[in-house]
Amino acid sequence: MASSIGFTFIDPVLTKHVQQFGVSPLISSLLFAVVPGIYALTSPLWGWVSDRYFQQRSVLLLIIGNFLNAVAYLLIGPTDLGHFLPNELWLVVTGLVMYGLVVSVAYVPAVKCSIQGARELGFPESLSTYGYVNGLQQTSFHLGGFIGPTIGGALADSVGFNTGSTIVAGIFLLMSIICTIQATIRYILQLRKSPKINHEDPANQTSLSSLPPEKLEKTRLLGYY
Numbered sequence: 001m002a003s004s005i006g007f008t009f010i011d012p013v014l015t016k017h018v019q020q021f022g023v024s025p026l027i028s029s030l031l032f033a034v035v036p037g038i039y040a041l042t043s044p045l046w047g048w049v050s051d052r053y054f055q056q057r058s059v060l061l062l063i064i065g066n067f068l069n070a071v072a073y074l075l076i077g078p079t080d081l082g083h084f085l086p087n088e089l090w091l092v093v094t095g096l097v098m099y100g101l102v103v104s105v106a107y108v109p110a111v112k113c114s115i116q117g118a119r120e121l122g123f124p125e126s127l128s129t130y131g132y133v134n135g136l137q138q139t140s141f142h143l144g145g146f147i148g149p150t151i152g153g154a155l156a157d158s159v160g161f162n163t164g165s166t167i168v169a170g171i172f173l174l175m176s177i178i179c180t181i182q183a184t185i186r187y188i189l190q191l192r193k194s195p196k197i198n199h200e201d202p203a204n205q206t207s208l209s210s211l212p213p214e215k216l217e218k219t220r221l222l223g224y225y
Contacts, residue, residue: 002175003107004144006069006099007035009168010076011149013156021089031096038100046104050112058109058116059183065106066176070169072099077165087162106175111137 010017015028023031046061054061075095078085085091114133123129155164 001140001144001147002066002171003069003103003110004141005148005151005171006073006103006168008145008148009152009165010035010096012153013161013164016156017161018089018092021092023089031093034093034096035100035103038097039103042101043104043108047108050109054109058112059179061105061109062113062179063176063183065102065104065109066172066179068102069099069106070172070176072096072102073165073169073172077162077169079166079169080160080162081166106172 011032014031018028018031050058050061072095073079074081075085075091075098078087078091078095111133114137115130118129118133119125123132151167152164155161155167159167
């Protein structure tokens with residue numbers, strides 16, 4: 001949902017915001033294509049990275065992605081928090097480019113994490129489970145698509161675009177913190193449920209070598225090997 005809010009927050013207010021820099025209507029229109037265009041190009045790449053290097057650690061991508069999204073929105077404003085960033089067009093464009101690059105990091109792995117969570121809750125490995133997860137994912141995404149422009153217009157009128165974008169950055173930072181807490185608690189609970197393996201026991205070494213690669217990797221990540 002947070003990624004969708006970030007996608008649509010700027011829709012009703014970006015044109016008015018960049019008019020202060022004296023940009024032409026053409027440039028203003030092109031700025032709207034920056035985030036979705038870069039997202040379309042980079043989301044397959046981040047999907048591959050998630051499958052290749054974060055098979056059992058997708059939540060790390062969620063933590064990193066939401067944090068980077070927060071940084072991007074601080075630049076899009078640019079934020080008036082502390083008044084340390086200049087209110088210039090190049091900074092806004094930098095923030096839009098950065099958000100387009102990293103929004104997939106917070107959105108693409110969310111599907112895998114949702115499926116993994118469904119398994120741990122006891123849902124069967126079936127098409128119906130995938131359907132439930134996909135339905136929940138789409139519902140949250142489109143709900144964010146409704147909330148984004150709604151609060152975008154409201155915040156721009158009440159507190160200004162700079163402060164409004166800072167609030168959105170705070171939402172992303174909050175999501176990063178929540179994911180960090182959830183991952184930490186889950187990791188601790190998993191460590192308590194399973195005993196440590198004695199590495200010096202030849203029987204354990206034999207059993208480890210017989211595990212499939214994906215099982216061995218999961219065992220290593222959980223601290224059992």
